[in-house]
Amino acid sequence: MSLRPFLGEPSASPAEAADWSRRRVIGNNLRSVLGRAYPRIRGSLREKSWVAFEIGLPFLSTSAFVFVYRAVQAPPEYIGFVVLGGAMTAFWLNVVWMMAAQLYWEKDQGNLELYFAAPMSLMSVLFGMAIGGLFMSSSRAVIVLVVASTVYGVHFTVLQWPLLLTVFLLTLTALYGLGMMLASLFLMWGREAWHLTQLMVEPVYFVSGLNFPVGRLGMLGALAVAIIPLAVGLDAMRQLAFAGGPPPVGTPPADIEALILVAMTVVFILLARVMLRSLELRARREGRLTVRWR
Amino acid sequence: MPVTDSSSGLPGAASPLAVPAIQARGIRRVYAAKPEPVTALDGIDLEVAPGEFFGLLGPNGAGKTTLIKILTTLLLPSAGQARVFGFDIETETKKIRRIMNMVAGGEQSGYGILEVREQLWMFSQFYGIGVRDGWQRVDELIEAVGLGDQRKQRVSTLSTGQRQKMNFARGLLNDPWILFLDEPTLGLDVSAARSVRELIGAWKAAVPGRTVLLTTHYMAEADELCERIAIVDRGRILAIGSPAELKKRVQRESLFRLELDRLAGGPASLAGLPGVVSAVAATAEGSGAADEARQTVVVNLVLEDDAALGGVVVALDPLGAHIVALAKSEPSLEDVFVELVGRGFDDDHAPEPVLRPDETGHPDVAEAAR
Numbered sequence: 001m002s003l004r005p006f007l008g009e010p011s012a013s014p015a016e017a018a019d020w021s022r023r024r025v026i027g028n029n030l031r032s033v034l035g036r037a038y039p040r041i042r043g044s045l046r047e048k049s050w051v052a053f054e055i056g057l058p059f060l061s062t063s064a065f066v067f068v069y070r071a072v073q074a075p076p077e078y079i080g081f082v083v084l085g086g087a088m089t090a091f092w093l094n095v096v097w098m099m100a101a102q103l104y105w106e107k108d109q110g111n112l113e114l115y116f117a118a119p120m121s122l123m124s125v126l127f128g129m130a131i132g133g134l135f136m137s138s139s140r141a142v143i144v145l146v147v148a149s150t151v152y153g154v155h156f157t158v159l160q161w162p163l164l165l166t167v168f169l170l171t172l173t174a175l176y177g178l179g180m181m182l183a184s185l186f187l188m189w190g191r192e193a194w195h196l197t198q199l200m201v202e203p204v205y206f207v208s209g210l211n212f213p214v215g216r217l218g219m220l221g222a223l224a225v226a227i228i229p230l231a232v233g234l235d236a237m238r239q240l241a242f243a244g245g246p247p248p249v250g251t252p253p254a255d256i257e258a259l260i261l262v263a264m265t266v267v268f269i270l271l272a273r274v275m276l277r278s279l280e281l282r283a284r285r286e287g288r289l290t291v292r293w294r
Numbered sequence: 295m296p297v298t299d300s301s302s303g304l305p306g307a308a309s310p311l312a313v314p315a316i317q318a319r320g321i322r323r324v325y326a327a328k329p330e331p332v333t334a335l336d337g338i339d340l341e342v343a344p345g346e347f348f349g350l351l352g353p354n355g356a357g358k359t360t361l362i363k364i365l366t367t368l369l370l371p372s373a374g375q376a377r378v379f380g381f382d383i384e385t386e387t388k389k390i391r392r393i394m395n396m397v398a399g400g401e402q403s404g405y406g407i408l409e410v411r412e413q414l415w416m417f418s419q420f421y422g423i424g425v426r427d428g429w430q431r432v433d434e435l436i437e438a439v440g441l442g443d444q445r446k447q448r449v450s451t452l453s454t455g456q457r458q459k460m461n462f463a464r465g466l467l468n469d470p471w472i473l474f475l476d477e478p479t480l481g482l483d484v485s486a487a488r489s490v491r492e493l494i495g496a497w498k499a500a501v502p503g504r505t506v507l508l509t510t511h512y513m514a515e516a517d518e519l520c521e522r523i524a525i526v527d528r529g530r531i532l533a534i535g536s537p538a539e540l541k542k543r544v545q546r547e548s549l550f551r552l553e554l555d556r557l558a559g560g561p562a563s564l565a566g567l568p569g570v571v572s573a574v575a576a577t578a579e580g581s582g583a584a585d586e587a588r589q590t591v592v593v594n595l596v597l598e599d600d601a602a603l604g605g606v607v608v609a610l611d612p613l614g615a616h617i618v619a620l621a622k623s624e625p626s627l628e629d630v631f632v633e634l635v636g637r638g639f640d641d642d643h644a645p646e647p648v649l650r651p652d653e654t655g656h657p658d659v660a661e662a663a664r
Contacts, residue, residue: 013503014313015313017392018379018389020422024422028422031419032420035420038412038415038416039416042407042408042412043408046407110398114403117367117368117395118391118417119391119392
């Protein structure tokens, strides 16, 4: 076996090999983002079973609400609200199952130790998971949106495209920032991730107003807008995608909600960083990275 | 009594590799566990020179894996200090992680949906290797470990041996200065284990200064690969030396391999006879399939001198045992272990403490690990 030393010229000593420039550290982290995103992108192109579960099922539940709104002769915008909510379901499911619970699974699989033992920041792994997840979810969301809008004849009235696009992107950054934070939290908490993720699906659907304007929930809706990115993002997007429809009840205007999303993104990502550092120290001290290797 | 190792006597001060590859002083690790804390390491002193192939040999639960986890920056010691190539394991973790890698036996890391080539490339990105260089390096390694035919195969479909070869390729992606191997041949068949051992040896020999720390409970593996070995038991190093040096410790006694058709009371019934230092059942490693087929009992005897053998032979008759075969044997590392500890590797399955979340969610319950 002849293996040539890699990474450019062979280093003269371990001390030299360990001495990385700032540029190299940044490059390492950027490549790690790409590396961790890769299995998600590749996986979504390789495994087609998600089509049934992540497009078919959300479409069915969306359809149920469409029929209810039609039966009670609700304003036509409400059907659009439901379709938009159905599309955003993909992102929330991805955040809960493939971000929040992910480090927990990674630990069980033995990957977490290897991530910690590699020279990159674990934040890069989280960013990679988020970008890979965005790729997966976006395709699902677009399909649900296009199919449901066509089937149920949803008519969008957009007056501020740039703001709508900005709000959409901010919703995603805030959502995935929350996912990064929850990933650290789940792992630190050490509880069974399965139950936690279950807890975060239906209740969040409800308080986020996935199938109805969140303002209808009164104080609960206002609270949801203040802390759950899905609630605030969805409400803002509905205001912008159905301009001229019923005015928002109990929620701020879209531009204020955009600012809330910016604040959420910053806070969640900072918290994720702080918690990851704390987690690593605590894990090393208490042996929480230790898994049964065999 | 634990042994303190302060000098490996390997490369000199003029070398750029003058700093010890591993330097550990008074390492102690206690796990919070119920009903009482578990001491996994109890004052480990160790020095490994650059370029050395060093083995930690000990039974399950000896503390080998805990020590590896500390040296690979995954676990903090409860007390003591350790350095890897001069870098402190508590404060200079990033630097250590840039020059080391690790491979464990039975490792199931990665993602089954990826192909072998893709999986290795993903890991290459974690070490900052360029995108194109990563693919090239992966292809080189796949060929080097003999997985050329599996390069496009999904990870989930690999056999245990193939998977371990892939893990080994992963461990070499960043061309580490120090490679930690935790029972790398565990669960492999004879052929696959030999193949992995050859790979390790060839990789290490290719560049001076490459250092390997291997943990194993396979005596023959340690004997074949390691330049020096530390025998570890219950969190302490009992002896350090080259395999030859360690074997010399038991050379003064006479060693016999005694195969019997039956033995009422087991090897213990021979242990108390005059002139018998120890009598231990041979491990599976030492007894071949043919022995099992014949339903015989194989005992490794350590006697004060050859004359004591007569007493053993006489004592067999009342026990209803008949000799099938008798051979004088050279000392093995197992004999060294038996002399140091007073029992064989398989006589005590003390668990390696591993923290797993209990039903309340707190990972403070020690479980049997390996």
